[in-house]
Amino acid sequence: MTEELKPQIRLYAILAREAPLAVVFRRGPSKRVQLLLWRTDSHQFHEGQWLKGRIYERRCDLSPSGNRLIYFAANYKTPYFSWTAVSRPPFLTALALWPKGDGWGGGGLFARENTILLNHRAEEMRLAEEFSLPRKIQIRPFGERPGWGEDSPIVDARLSRDGWLRIQEGKAIEHSIGASVWIEFSPPQVWAKPHPRLGARYELQMHIQGLHQRDGPLYIIEHSMSDQGNGSTVSLGRTDWADWSHSGDLLFAKEGQLFRLGVSRNGALNELDNAQVLIDLKDRAFKEVAPPSKAKQW
Numbered sequence: 001m002t003e004e005l006k007p008q009i010r011l012y013a014i015l016a017r018e019a020p021l022a023v024v025f026r027r028g029p030s031k032r033v034q035l036l037l038w039r040t041d042s043h044q045f046h047e048g049q050w051l052k053g054r055i056y057e058r059r060c061d062l063s064p065s066g067n068r069l070i071y072f073a074a075n076y077k078t079p080y081f082s083w084t085a086v087s088r089p090p091f092l093t094a095l096a097l098w099p100k101g102d103g104w105g106g107g108g109l110f111a112r113e114n115t116i117l118l119n120h121r122a123e124e125m126r127l128a129e130e131f132s133l134p135r136k137i138q139i140r141p142f143g144e145r146p147g148w149g150e151d152s153p154i155v156d157a158r159l160s161r162d163g164w165l166r167i168q169e170g171k172a173i174e175h176s177i178g179a180s181v182w183i184e185f186s187p188p189q190v191w192a193k194p195h196p197r198l199g200a201r202y203e204l205q206m207h208i209q210g211l212h213q214r215d216g217p218l219y220i221i222e223h224s225m226s227d228q229g230n231g232s233t234v235s236l237g238r239t240d241w242a243d244w245s246h247s248g249d250l251l252f253a254k255e256g257q258l259f260r261l262g263v264s265r266n267g268a269l270n271e272l273d274n275a276q277v278l279i280d281l282k283d284r285a286f287k288e289v290a291p292p293s294k295a296k297q298w
Contacts, residue, residue, distance in 0.1 A: 007028040007030070009028040009255070009281060010026075010218075011024060011241060011256065012024070012057040012240060013025075013253065014060060014062050015040065015245070016065060017062075017064045018064040020040045021038065021062070021066030022037075022038040022066070023038065023062060023090070024281075025057040026284060028256070031053055031054060033055045034286075035050075035092055036090050037090035040246065047090065048091050048092070048289060049289045049291065050286050050288075050289065051075075052286070053073055053074055054074050054075070055072070055073045056107060058154065059072040059119065060072065060107055061108065061109045061154075062089075063110040063113050064112065066089070068086055069089045070109070070116060071085060071092070071107065072106035072107035082100040082102060083097050083100050083106075084098045084100060084120065085097045085098070086116070088295045091295035093291040093295050095131075095297075095298055096133055096137075097128045098120055098124060098125065098126070100124055104149070105119045105121065105147035105149055109161075114138060115138045116139050117143075118141060118142055119143070119147060120147045121146060122146075137298070163194070164191045165192055166190070170185040170187055170189030172184070173186055179214075180214050181211070181213050181214070185208055185209055188207040188208055189207075189208040191205065192204065193205075193244060195248060196245075196248055201229050204224075204242060204244060205224050205225070206223055207221065207222045209221065217240070220238075221238070221240065221241075222236065222237060223239045223242040223252060224236060225250065225269070227269070229268075236254070236272070237254065240253040245260075247263075248263050249263065256280065257277050257278075257281065257282070258278045258279050259275045259278060261274065262276070
């Protein structure tokens with residue numbers, strides 16, 4: 001009798017630009033997603049609602065205050081098949097919902113707290129019938145060709161806005177069906193972000209090595225951190241996500257856990273072996289969560 005394989009847990013976070021808040025998308029099994037709200041100053045986590053379906057986390061964004069989330073989701077069932085919605089994290093209950101119907105485009109960005117750039121084609125800009133918007137909320141199309149692309153261009157625009165710089169384009173090599181990796185980047189696509197307080201002394205790099213690994217992640221990513229002070233580079237290994245917090249901590253996700261690496265009294269980052277596990281999300285299972293009344297209000 002063979003042992004049942006446990007689902008692989010993937011974590012992805014988005015940090016608010018103007019507040020110590022973040023959302024965490026916990027996926028696993030592949031069509032079960034849980035949303036969490038993370039206070040990055042106190043490292044408190046508030047576990048919220050689940051979705052039976054897929055949330056395309058790289059097409060999502062947090063408002064500057066962290067009070068609202070725009071997300072693109074799909075279950076490929078009637079009535080919407082796929083949709084973009086705005087909610088109050090850690091809840092997915094829609095304050096506004098735009099039907100999409102396919103897997104192209106979708107999602108959006110918060111240009112400002114009350115201005116949303118929606119990645120939908122012109123004929124997909126209409127709200128679902130039961131929804132309306134407050135007068136203060138402005139909706140505009142995203143980019144020059146809204147409603148197309150996949151994770152890019154939304155994720156590229158969000159990374160650039162939040163201080164990341166693509167320092168190596170990477171070269172995509174498409175392999176045949178059945179290969180262990182569908183698209184390999186050789187050399188990898190590399191993004192870099194300097195430390196928010198110590199500047200260029202520390203640089204976080206994200207190396208995207210490929211897409212669609214068989215029985216593995218959608219994005220094959222490794223993160224590393226370079227210390228210009230002593231010329232060293234520390235690899236975080238295979239990771240789901242990493243970023244600097246507002247306070248300068250290094251935050252990263254791997255193997256279903258979120259980690260924090262703090263700054264010592266002398267202004268240097270601590271050794272990687274001293275990384276603190278903030279939360280272990282491997283054992284979570286789907287459950288129905290009713291939204292409170294405040295989750296239904298703009």
